[in-house]
Amino acid sequence: xxxxxxxxxGKAVSANVEPRTLLVEYIREHLRLTGTHVGCDTTQCGACxxxxxxxxxxxxxxxxxxxEGAEVTTIxxxxxxxxxxxxxxxxxxxxxxxxxxxxxxxxxxxxxIRRRHPNADEQTVRHELExxxxxxxGYHNIVKAIMNAQV
Amino acid sequence: xxxxxxxxxxxxxxxxxxLSSADDGKILAGGMTLLPTMKQRLAAPSDLxxxxxxxxxxxxxxDGASVTIGAMTTHYDVxxxxxxxxxxxALSKLAGLIGDPMVRHRGTxxxxxxNSDPSADYPAAVMALGATIKTNAREIAAxxxxxxxFETALEDGELIVSVSFPIPKRAAYQKFPQPASRYAMxxxxxxxxxxxxxxxxxxxxxxxxxxxxxxxxxTAKFAPESVADIKISAEGLNEDIHASADYRAHLVTxxxxxxxxxx
Ligand SMILES: Cc1cc2nc3c(=O)[nH]c(=O)nc-3n(C[C@H](O)[C@H](O)[C@H](O)COP(=O)(O)OP(=O)(O)OC[C@H]3O[C@@H](n4cnc5c(N)ncnc54)[C@H](O)[C@@H]3O)c2cc1C
Ligand code: FES
Ligand code: FES
Numbered sequence: 001x002x003x004x005x006x007x008x009x010g011k012a013v014s015a016n017v018e019p020r021t022l023l024v025e026y027i028r029e030h031l032r033l034t035g036t037h038v039g040c041d042t043t044q045c046g047a048c049x050x051x052x053x054x055x056x057x058x059x060x061x062x063x064x065x066x067x068e069g070a071e072v073t074t075i076x077x078x079x080x081x082x083x084x085x086x087x088x089x090x091x092x093x094x095x096x097x098x099x100x101x102x103x104x105x106x107x108x109x110x111x112x113i114r115r116r117h118p119n120a121d122e123q124t125v126r127h128e129l130e131x132x133x134x135x136x137x138g139y140h141n142i143v144k145a146i147m148n149a150q151v
Numbered sequence: 152x153x154x155x156x157x158x159x160x161x162x163x164x165x166x167x168x169x170l171s172s173a174d175d176g177k178i179l180a181g182g183m184t185l186l187p188t189m190k191q192r193l194a195a196p197s198d199l200x201x202x203x204x205x206x207x208x209x210x211x212x213x214d215g216a217s218v219t220i221g222a223m224t225t226h227y228d229v230x231x232x233x234x235x236x237x238x239x240x241a242l243s244k245l246a247g248l249i250g251d252p253m254v255r256h257r258g259t260x261x262x263x264x265x266n267s268d269p270s271a272d273y274p275a276a277v278m279a280l281g282a283t284i285k286t287n288a289r290e291i292a293a294x295x296x297x298x299x300x301f302e303t304a305l306e307d308g309e310l311i312v313s314v315s316f317p318i319p320k321r322a323a324y325q326k327f328p329q330p331a332s333r334y335a336m337x338x339x340x341x342x343x344x345x346x347x348x349x350x351x352x353x354x355x356x357x358x359x360x361x362x363x364x365x366x367x368x369x370t371a372k373f374a375p376e377s378v379a380d381i382k383i384s385a386e387g388l389n390e391d392i393h394a395s396a397d398y399r400a401h402l403v404t405x406x407x408x409x410x411x412x413x414x
Contacts, residue, residue: 002157018154019154019155019156019157019199020152020153020154020155020189041190042187042190043183043186043187043254046251046253049253055227055256056252056253056256057253057256057257058253058254058257061182061183061186061187061257062182062186062257063157063182063186065157065201066179066182066201066203068159109252109253112252113252116231116252128251128252129251130250130251130252130333131250131251131252131253131254132251
């Protein structure tokens with residue numbers, strides 16, 4: 001077993017885990033933060049996207065022990081009480097989701113895209129979304145939501 | 152994923168020591184190749200030695216003649232470095248075409264070159280720019296580094312420390328991405344270096360290779376039409392559900408033409 005400590009959504013957490021525990025398993029099964037989804041488990045779909053030290057990463061392809069000492073933000077860490085994060089609000093406003101399975105990853109990736117490209121145009125957003133798959137929406141409204149978010 | 156022991160290395164020497172005392176140890180860099188392989192149980196190392204805490208393996212240094220990139224520098228850091236953008240824009244562009252943003256935030260140049268996937272992007276730059284790969288033990292020239300499918304000149308237990316790219320007069324990279332994975336179905340980098348024109352191909356063969364006929368033609372005249380009629384042989388090229396060997400051979404000419412036009 002390995003001891004791991006990190007900050008998740010502003011809260012210090014620590015646990016003894018098997019070294020092979022994935023960050024997403026730690027988040028979902030140990031911390032019970034089930035907003036972060038596992039779509040493919042093969043680094044393709046981006047449903048598991050979280051922020052680690054401010055950068056978007058696929059938590060299904062990271063060991064929990066690799067996040068030792070890191071600041072992790074999941075979808076649960078975005079809203080302030082009842083007030084949605086501007087990216088979440090924009091997904092709602094622009095109808096950027098249908099079944100919602102990909103949405104936590106899309107929102108986390110969207111925030112990361114706008115952080116790196118504050119005035120991202122449509123082409124940039126589409127290129128930057130290559131690591132996030134959606135089986136429902138056809139992407140159009142997701143792209144609109146990310147471009148128009150008041151972040 | 153099978154069980155393993157996890158270790159954090161504090162220095163290159165510490166990593167080498169931990170590697171040699173492990174049964175079947177492996178270096179962990181960004182984990183973007185190694186962890187998926189372990190999940191599929193295609194790899195089952197007894198120990199993982201994480202280089203993330205070896206800070207002197209991270210970073211980019213530019214002097215008048217070359218760009219030196221530490222093994223643990225991420226694709227994102229290479230892509231977004233203003234210094235790389237200025238010195239070798241083609242290298243910055245190439246790094247920005249690897250995978251997706253989340254992969255680029257974790258994947259490293261050392262991991263990519265140690266792995267030497269036939270469809271990886273960096274090998275094209277290493278070959279075309281005539282880079283030098285520095286390990287804990289020696290310096291390896293690009294032309295001596297790539298040996299075959301997932302096979303490099305690295306010995307067991309040898310660690311990549313950095314990669315040094317001589318700054319070319321001009322260079323450009325063109326990639327035809329495999330539509331699902333975004334790896335290079337074929338990628339070609341063309342460079343005018345101090346040692347002449349170099350044309351390197353990734354994705355088409357078992358590992359990166361140069362195209363001497365194209366280099367000769369471009370030395371005579373650096374223009375897209377110089378390579379337009381040069382076809383490479385499809386023999387021994389990769390073949391899979393995404394593209395036949397013939398199609399890959401065809402793409403080499405197309406991508407080379409585009410790269411020359413862009414350079
Ligand atoms: C969805 C997805 C898409 C991708 N698309 C592309 C793409 O388009 N183009 C592309 O080129 N790549 C692509 N990749 C691969 C990616 O670039 C990886 O980051 C890279 O191949 C491996 O780097 P890593 O740092 O993650 O290494 P790891 O996975 O940690 O390690 C890979 C191997 O290298 C060894 N190793 C690592 N560092 C060193 C070192 N310093 N010295 C010696 N050995 C070392 C490890 O022991 C291991 O065997 C993709 C990956 C994914 C998951
Ligand atoms: S679950 Fe991580 S990328 Fe699909
Ligand atoms: S909304 Fe259903 S997968 Fe994207």
